Amino acid sequence: MSTRTCPAALELMRRAVDERSKGERASFDLLQVREGHKGDFVPWIWHIPCEEELPRVQRAAGFEFSPVQDCGRAVWESFASPLEVAMLRAFAQKSFEGHSDIPHRGAEVSLVLPLHQTCHSTKRTGIPAEVMDFAWSLLRRVEGAILEALMPSTPLELRGALLRRVQLPALTGHQQMMPSHDSFAAHADRATVAAYHYSAVLYLDEAGKDFEDGELLFMDRDGDLRLAPKSGQLVAFTSGLENLHRVVPPHGGPRYVLAMWFGTGPNGPIPCDELTSGFGAHVEKQRSTSEGQVTEIAIAMIIAMVFIIALAAELLRSLCTAARYYMQSQKAMVKVPICSHTSGMFGDHKQCA
Numbered sequence: 001m002s003t004r005t006c007p008a009a010l011e012l013m014r015r016a017v018d019e020r021s022k023g024e025r026a027s028f029d030l031l032q033v034r035e036g037h038k039g040d041f042v043p044w045i046w047h048i049p050c051e052e053e054l055p056r057v058q059r060a061a062g063f064e065f066s067p068v069q070d071c072g073r074a075v076w077e078s079f080a081s082p083l084e085v086a087m088l089r090a091f092a093q094k095s096f097e098g099h100s101d102i103p104h105r106g107a108e109v110s111l112v113l114p115l116h117q118t119c120h121s122t123k124r125t126g127i128p129a130e131v132m133d134f135a136w137s138l139l140r141r142v143e144g145a146i147l148e149a150l151m152p153s154t155p156l157e158l159r160g161a162l163l164r165r166v167q168l169p170a171l172t173g174h175q176q177m178m179p180s181h182d183s184f185a186a187h188a189d190r191a192t193v194a195a196y197h198y199s200a201v202l203y204l205d206e207a208g209k210d211f212e213d214g215e216l217l218f219m220d221r222d223g224d225l226r227l228a229p230k231s232g233q234l235v236a237f238t239s240g241l242e243n244l245h246r247v248v249p250p251h252g253g254p255r256y257v258l259a260m261w262f263g264t265g266p267n268g269p270i271p272c273d274e275l276t277s278g279f280g281a282h283v284e285k286q287r288s289t290s291e292g293q294v295t296e297i298a299i300a301m302i303i304a305m306v307f308i309i310a311l312a313a314e315l316l317r318s319l320c321t322a323a324r325y326y327m328q329s330q331k332a333m334v335k336v337p338i339c340s341h342t343s344g345m346f347g348d349h350k351q352c353a
């Protein structure tokens with residue numbers, strides 16, 4: 001069974017989006033609604049009723065799952081250190097901009113891909129071990145934070161992790177955003193991928209500083225709740241329709257995030273072909289670039305060799321000519337006798353050497 005879309009779930013989501021997109025909507029700052037906050041080093045936690053219809057239609061369509069009993073959202077204001085943020089950003093930039101052979105899909109690079117047991121051998125290309133170790137431990141920390149704040153009833157399994165850059169106007173070519181993954185459209189993560197039960201987003205930039213707008217909006221029935229990204233901030237939420245959300249398009253700079261999804265229950269790892277779909281285009285591009293470079297170098301070497309051979313032939317010819325002249329002049333010098341004339345009592349006398 002595919003872990004991906006279920007048409008009935010998508011239809012439900014479409015209806016919820018229609019219903020919540022009508023008319024003027026009130027808008028509040030999520031962090032101003034301070035229920036559940038206990039102190040500076042603990043997350044803001046909101047418990048909200050679960051949306052039951054989505055899991056129901058997914059189960060009817062044959063998707064297995066462990067029910068998510070407690071729904072909610074949570075925000076950690078400084079979850080990742082500035083060094084961790086800088087490392088993730090640098091790694092994302094490097095992979096998007098072609099300075100490595102890390103597989104990416106448009107402006108997304110998957111961190112889960114190289115760690116996946118069945119994809120591991122074929123797709124572990126170019127990602128430095130220290131980056132993977134660091135990313136892996138960060139992902140485990142996020143998992144631990146979700147377990148603590150949102151209390152799933154069964155252990156979590158990592159089912160997706162994408163480093164993503166959103167930039168407007170969108171870049172073209174191999175760095176363009178994936179239309180199917182653009183988070184500007186209102187959605188519930190679990191409606192688009194049935195195996196996603198908990199979502200988390202780590203922000204690597206700051207709204208109002210690195211870009212304008214770009215807030216995450218939870219589209220609640222009574223209005224929108226805005227969360228303005230801050231560097232190092234983590235937001236986690238249950239992935240059902242209770243957390244229908246969208247991203248306000250940012251302006252004036254790229255907006256980097258690490259988006260992560262976890263699942264409970266028996267789905268198991270997402271099949272390799274689903275995880276790898278669309279990834280790796282840049283690797284191919286790089287290969288063809290390096291093949292092109294090899295051809296160019298070979299042509300340049302052949303031209304240089306022809307030039308050197310012609311030069312050497314010319315040099316040899318000049319040397320031979322010079323040597324011939326020299327030999328001839330030597331011969332001429334030998335053949336011409338050097339004579340001296342002397343006159344004496346017994347007549348003229350000629351003596352040649």
Ligand SMILES: O=C(O)CCC(=O)C(=O)O
Nearest residue numbers: 183189201216247257259
């Ligand atoms: O970038 C964000 O703030 C949210 C991203 C998101 O909703 C998603 O990737 O599903």
Ligand SMILES: [Fe+2]
Nearest residue numbers: 183187188189
């Ligand atoms: Fe989402």
